[in-house]
Amino acid sequence: MIAVQDVHKWFGLLHVLKGIDLEIAQGEVLVLIGASGSGKSTLLRCINGLEKIQHGKIVVDEMDIHKSRTNLNKVRQEIGIVFQSFNLFPHMTVMKNITIGPTKVKRISPQESKEIAVQLLKRIGIPEKADFYPDQLSGGQQQRVAIARALAMKPKVMLFDEPTSALDPEMISEVLDLMRELASEKMTMVVVTHEMGFAREAANRIAFMADGQIAEIAPAEEFFKNPKDERTRRFIEKVLAV
Amino acid sequence: MAEMRVLGSSRLMKLALRALILVVLLALIIFGLYYLLSQSYPFRWNLAFNPKNLDAFNEGLLVTLQVSGLAMIGGALLGLLVALARLSPFAILRDMGMLYVQMLRNIPFLVFILFMYFGVSKVFSAGPTVPVPLLDIEIDSRIFWGVIALSLFEASFISEIFRAGIQAVHKTQIEAARSLGMSYVQSMQHVVLPQAFRMIIPPLTGELIALVKESALLMVISLEELTLTARQLVQQTPLNFEFYAILAAYYLAITLPLSFVSHLLERKLAIGKAR
Amino acid sequence: MIRFEKRSKSYLFAHYLWIVFRVLVAGAVLFGAIYLVFLGLGSNYTFHWEEAIQFLPFFNQGLLVTLQIAILGAILAVFLGIAVALLRLSPWGVVRDLAGAYVHTFRNLPFLVVLLLFFFGLGKAIKILPFEFLGQTYRPQFIWGVLALGVYESSYLGETFRAGIESVHKAQVEAARSLGMKYFQVLRYVVLPQAFRVILPPLTGTLIALIKESSLLYLISVQELTEAARQLAIPSRPYFFEFYTILACYYLAMVVPLSLLSNWLESRLGISRASKKVKDHG
């Protein structure tokens, strides 16, 4: 589903991604972990074309993301992304936030997109908040709306960039539950997170990034049981100690 | 319900009382100063408030409003162009926009109007009127150059307002829109501009106030707006204080409501507030 | 692929050089375009730069007066502005309202009108005699001009100071009060040092405005910079375009450094960054 081949990325003079290779199969959940600044967010942003790459190739669902002839807007309809800071549109109601993509981008009729939105709101458990504005919701609710907004486009792939790290502890589980549900429905997902519990249960494989490279990638159980890379081992010790 | 109404009315009472105290105090202070001044300066308000004089003021007011309105439109259009240039992906456009803004922001409008009317218009060897192509009319060259100068000058300020408004919409908002597959134009239309608009309107009203005030300087090119009218009246009858006080009242009558509106809009249009 | 690992000094130097080059090119294009418009639309106007430049000493005299006006006006404005800000923050509603009336009145008038009202209005009632100071005679025009400028700009500065003081979080004041500090101690040790960061950039902005407004003093025949150009531009010396261009350059030379300073202060003191952060969470 997603193929990343020898991707290099510079910010000005800063070499952030140093040759990333990655294959993610249809329906697979890949959890991406690593130290701060190791390039996890950058990798995700490259996958849906929010950042350009200077070398290498990224193919999602047979579309070469960084080829100049590729219609990025088309590609992005297939790839949903959920940000750490929600990034809901503050001047639109929850309903509008969810329907704006389907109506304006996919040109689905307002009626139909509204039905989609109602279904999604039910699913994320806040049907009564449709006419609220984002700043009237809790962080956990906002993040669930952000997920619904992405799902409304019926994407083939979902990317999550630390979706729970801006949330108060008591709201983390409501978002993770929703993500688990998605995983069990065989959505292809790439998740950057520090939630090791979630990684253990939901991930098919776990990749550890260090200094712009993938230091280790392995099935979830094996990853925790016997990490091969020295940096992975130290990282796991640290997060499990907490 | 009943309780709320009582609360509301008592708050209103308080506000009214405060306003009353303010008015009384202001009146006292002004009257005191007035009394002191009248010891050495004979006020003759009845002469100043001659209907003929007020008519002259009203005509001046009309010119001031016309020129300000035209210049605001011109300044806003040009300002938007400059703002887009300053946000464009081409370095040369950005730099040219920056130079334009920095140059005009940093000279006095007075100098600019002198430069335009006595300098630039002479280069074009302007007569007393300027022909407008296509429309087949002639415009008084003072109005023409006055409006041009005011528009060009204000564009440098207005462009900064536009730019700040567009930039204040956080980059993550564009990314969120783009990641839904919206095009550049769509994300501008549905996400960026609606948010920018709310931020732009209050300072734009503020700029309109500044513009009305700047228009007073057009008297130096003998455009008969409010201020020049007052000066001419003073030359006819030397009621300096009276005429200039009336002049001040006229300007306040334009600008105070505007500044009140600007203040209201600022509160009302705060982003993301539920209505 | 060859890339630097870090930002080296030579890279930075090249970077700045590149920016200067870019701005020069943009300037050349911009002025070239304007010049072409002149050629296209303009008549057979001949420029007389050499003649005009001979009058620079005359401009310099005007510049000296403008600087005096600006400095005196700024001092007056700062003191009045502080007073206004403190009144605006007073615990008594009436005092706040009175100070508010002062601020709103002056902010909503053109400076020209205030100047005319001061010199021709108040000036007729209150007589100021010319006096001599350090071998220079100051006429009433000069004094009224400085007064009008100081009072006018104080209405802007008052708001700047007030916003600065209010930007300091209430919790700071409470913490200071809980240590037993008195009103002025709180102001002096806790509020003002923090408010300063917020105040400094707009303060420079007001100084810029003050220099620009000072040009209006020529209308009451103060012999400042603009008046110098006006006196030069007479029919027997018809190089108006040149004189006024030189005049504009003088103001740019005074104001652009201040404007750059203001920008630098703003980025240096982290105002913009701080306010952005607030927005992030808002």
Ligand SMILES: Nc1ncnc2c1ncn2[C@@H]1O[C@H](COP(=O)(O)OP(=O)(O)OP(=O)(O)O)[C@@H](O)[C@H]1O
């Ligand atoms: N827009 C940008 N411009 C310049 N440098 C950037 C930009 N975005 C990220 N970087 C740099 O790239 C590196 C990788 O950043 P990235 O955000 O991908 O890390 P991360 O692994 O997601 O870290 P975190 O866990 O803190 O989110 C960092 O050193 C960061 O400073």
Ligand SMILES: [Mg+2]
């Ligand atoms: Mg990150």
